[in-house]
Amino acid sequence: MKVGLYFGTYNPIHIGHLAIANYLVEFSEIDQLWFVVSPQSPFKTKKKLLDNYQRLELVNRAIDHDFRFQASNIEFNLPRPSYTIDTLVYLKDKFPSYEFYLIMGADNLVYIEKWKNVEVILSDFKILVYPRPGFEKENLLNHPNIQFINAPVMEISSSFIRKAIADGKDIRHFIPPKTWQYIEEMGFYK
Numbered sequence: 001m002k003v004g005l006y007f008g009t010y011n012p013i014h015i016g017h018l019a020i021a022n023y024l025v026e027f028s029e030i031d032q033l034w035f036v037v038s039p040q041s042p043f044k045t046k047k048k049l050l051d052n053y054q055r056l057e058l059v060n061r062a063i064d065h066d067f068r069f070q071a072s073n074i075e076f077n078l079p080r081p082s083y084t085i086d087t088l089v090y091l092k093d094k095f096p097s098y099e100f101y102l103i104m105g106a107d108n109l110v111y112i113e114k115w116k117n118v119e120v121i122l123s124d125f126k127i128l129v130y131p132r133p134g135f136e137k138e139n140l141l142n143h144p145n146i147q148f149i150n151a152p153v154m155e156i157s158s159s160f161i162r163k164a165i166a167d168g169k170d171i172r173h174f175i176p177p178k179t180w181q182y183i184e185e186m187g188f189y190k
Contacts, residue, residue, distance in 0.1 A: 001031050001032060001097070001098050001099070002029055002030045002031045002032075002098075002099045002101060003030060003031065003032050003033070003034055003095075003098050003099070003100050003101065004024055004025070004028070004030040004032070004033040004034070004100075004101045004102075004103045004128060005033075005034055005036050005072075005087075005088070005091070005100055005101065005102055005103060006020075006021060006024075006033055006034065006035050006036065006103040007036045007038055007084065007087075007102075007103075007104075008035070008036070008037070008038060009037070009038050009049060009055065009158070010035065010037055010055050010058060010059050010158070011048070011049055011050055011055055011158050011162070012050075012055070012058045012158055012161055012162075012175060012179060012183060012188070012189075013035070013055075013058050013059050013062045013158075013175075013176075013179060014156055014157075014158060014161055014174050014175050015156065015173075015174055015175065015176065016154035016155075016156040016157075017035070017062075018062060018063075018176065019151075019152060019154060020103075020130050020151050020152070020154060021033045021035070021069060022068075023130075023149070023151040023152065024103060024128060024130070024149060024151065025068045025069075027149070027150075027151075028101075028128055028147075028149055029101075030101055030128070032068055032069070032070065033068060033069050033070075033103070034069075034070045034071075034072045035059045035063065035069065035070070035071050035072060036072045036074060036075060036087065037052065037055050037056045037059055037071065037072065037073055037075070037076075038075050038082050039052050039075055039076055039080060039082060048162065050188060052073070052076050053073075054186070054188070056071055056073050056076075057182060058179050058182060058183070059071040061176065061178035061179045061181075061182055062175075062176040062178070062179045064176070064178060074087060074090070074091065075087055078090060083115070083116040083117075084102065084115060084116070084121065085115070085116050085117040085118075085120055085121055086116075088100060088102070088121065088124075088125055089120075092124075099126075100125060101125065101126045101127070101128050102121065102125050102126070102127045102128070103127075103128045103129075103130070104127065104128075104129055104130075105129070105130055105131075105132040105135075106129055106130070106131055106132040106135035106136075106137065106140060106148075107132040107134075107135050109127075109129050109135075109140050109141060109146070110135065110140065112141060113141070122143055122145055122146075123145070125145065126145050126146075126147065127143075127145055127146045127147065128147055128149050129146060129147065129148050129149065130149050130151040131148075131149075131150070131151060131153045132153070133153055133155050156174060161174055161175065161189070162189045165183070165188070165189035165190060166189055166190060
């Protein structure tokens with residue numbers, strides 16, 4: 001089985017994440033995509049970050065039993081801050097028959113050379129890169145294990161969603177319905 005690992009804080013997950021995920025499982029070689037909910041990125045601060053399990057619940061509600069997707073809390077019990085290489089090595093060991101692909105936006109690829117053990121990531125794993133506004137693939141790292149995917153360009157962000165909710169905007173169509181309902185019920189981001 002070929003599994004794409006789509007890491008993120010998902011604070012909150014939105015239709016942009018789902019559109020890219022849907023595109024990847026339908027138009028790339030992966031069979032399934034796991035949304036890996038990260039407890040803390042080494043490059044982000046924890047302020048305004050919902051509880052790990054609340055964000056996992058947002059993802060579970062968003063994917064709504066779609067067999068192509070899975071919400072993963074694999075990083076919740078790994079050392080923090082979470083480093084991608086540690087998670088990849090752990091998953092490769094736990095699921096030896098799976099082939100794991102790292103999924104990232106072109107904006108993250110710009111910084112990959114700063115990642116822990118990047119040479120191991122580049123040699124042992126394939127990376128599927130989707131476009132992000134302002135990042136042209138000609139200006140990005142060229143490597144045989146990096147494949148650029150012609151997914152739709154999404155200009156929506158979780159920070160936009162959080163700010164809009166805090167400003168009292170009704171943005172329910174930017175978020176899957178069951179996820180929006182949970183955000184409303186819990187009063188998140190207000």
